[in-house]
Amino acid sequence: MQRCIPVFLDEEVVHQYYNGYCNNILWPLFHYIGLPQEDRLATTRSFQSQFDAYKKANQLFADVVNEHYEEGDVVWCHDYHLMFLPKCLKERNSKMKVGWFLHTPFPSSEIHRMLPSRLELLRSVLAADLVGFHTYDYARHFVSACTRILGLEGTPEGVEDQGKLTRIAAFPVGIDSERFIKALELPEVQDHMKVLKQRFAGRKVMLGVDRLDMIKGIPQKILAFEKFLEENPNWRNKVVLLQIAVPTRTDVPEYQKLTSQVHEIVGRINGRFGSLTAVPIHHLDRSLDFHELCALYAVTDVALVTSLRDGMNLVSYEYVACQESKKGVLILSEFAGAAQSLGAGAILVNPWNVTEVASSIGYALNMPADEREKRHHHNFKHVISHTAQEWASTFVSELNVTIVEAQLRTRQIPPPLPIEVAVDRYSCSNNRLLILGFNATLTEPVDTLGRKDSQINEWQPKLRPDLREPLRKLCDDPKTTVLVLSGSARNVLDDNFSDYNLWLAAENGMFLRVTTGDWMTTMPENLSMEWVDSVKNVFEYFTDRTPRSQFEVRETSLIWNYKYSDVEFGRLQARDLLQHLWTGPISNASLDVVQGRRSVEVRSVAVTKSAAIDRILGEIVHNKGMKEPIDYVLCIGHFLTKDEDIYTFFEPELPSEVPASVRPQVPTQVRTSIVGSRAALLMKQNSTSAVEQNKSYAIDGDTLHSMVTDRISLQEGSSVLDLQANDYFSCSVARKRSNSRYRLQSSDEVVTLLRELADHR
Structure with missing residues (x-):
């Protein structure tokens, strides 16, 4: 124990954290056991204080780790007691190698979502680089919970959140099999075996070794044995069940009740089928030392593991390791994690089906020697090859590989925006252009299941209240032009920005107006x-058949959104919808189908933000009568991948063979003019905007009137842009994989940035 470092918790924290949140809430939930009815109200009242203690205890563990951590160390967090620890560690040191492993089952998402702290726990675990479970089923449940509760994307490798991939995998734990095998040769073990063989001579020995716990299925096991004796009178004096029940949590009323229940059943069966000289069940309420346990495993003919829910259950492994001579039969619950590993050699049973378990006991006792040998050989080979040492080595090795792969992915992720640099360059410029996205950039973030009204809020997005003041300052600055470029409809932008002196570009830039003028x-x-109309019919069909989905008709596009539908069903419906579109209304049309994370948008090929920016800039320049070229551009937004080429619109020209992913983040060359066909419109004094070239529209309803105003152009021969490379900042919001130069984590960081800019006019 010299290499162990203690973490000191005060008594109240231990009570609320360990006895409360861990054992009274998480443990029952993860094992599919409901809270005791009489305690449910009290637990509900005390939940928050217990969860606070849980977080505090996890933070104390993190503090101790940080005190002793050295660069390159691996931090491996274990079990449901430390689900908050990965987040605590990563917040202190994002480069720390962190793995987390759960030794219990992980329940289905329908069970996990009952936790009031469901969001925080999942996100905390996802802070780890590698998350491990005993079985694929548990891993699948975890990914499903992240998908359904957090709205994240599950991949074959794990769970992805804003470009960060948390690897999820199954690592079945094993035992030190060599220790058990060698123990059988020890004299004290041989002596115990000799005594046991004499004691139960002429009788088949069945064995159960369990903690006296609700999940171990001890009453079910004993009742199945009773049914076997009822149906097989010829076996009544030829078989004995040895049940070792190790006491646990003896101060908890439910466990005291379980102990009394087991004793009552054992007494009744022994009274019914026993005699003065022999009883069918030998029940011990205590643990055995290692040598006694090995001897008992070795002389047993049938081991009976009937867990109602178990993370792994290594008793089955220990039994197999000690059976190379006798080649006994293992009856194993299908609800134990070990069933995934030893199921081929064991007899799998549903412990709730007493009749099935009783029948399996008869089959095991009468099993031919050759079948017993085949079954044992299969399981023994697995136990000796999948050891505890191999399990630990595999997990740590996979964690290191995961870190390397993450580093390779990180190189393709834009770095965080250097806010101080962006603000400093802003202060030094004379004619600035700020291009701002709207949804998820200037709006409040919306949780998938965090708020009951979130669906309504998202379809009626509102400007963040804390952005109103800095945005107004920026809009009132004569050196600054602000453009809100969004896929939203015109009325949405009008509702949010009519009181500001800025430019609005709705429906991906297809409609434009300065707030003092009309839409064009x-x-x-x-x-x-x-x-x-044909696409609308398809969207209506799938909206009717996909609960909580919606579609929106805009003037240049249609969007079907299924963010609030059941995740799995929504994806299936989206796949089916796409097939309907491709084989029907858009099969021969010049349309783009843009797939968002939980949406499908159909728009004309020409409708993209980058395609519109040429025309928008021309209109802004002419309308404002700019005397000086633009010398600072900030473009930030949570744009769809289809629209991310807006970030590269202002980039210095690079050879066509150079892929975007290797473009320098801060190029050294200076951009003095826009070249190429995409910007030719902006080059000349006498250029006309796209608005001028369009037909006239009336301002009633869905049609528009093109606005023609007096143009004040730049001096002859000058260009719209005189932009140095270090005066251009393209920045994605809440997206890690992007074509932008930089990234911001969330709209909270957008608020920070715009406040800084507003204070440095």
């Missing part, structure tokens, strides 16, 4: 919208 269209002249 920037749509290409030949843009056809004849496809709308």
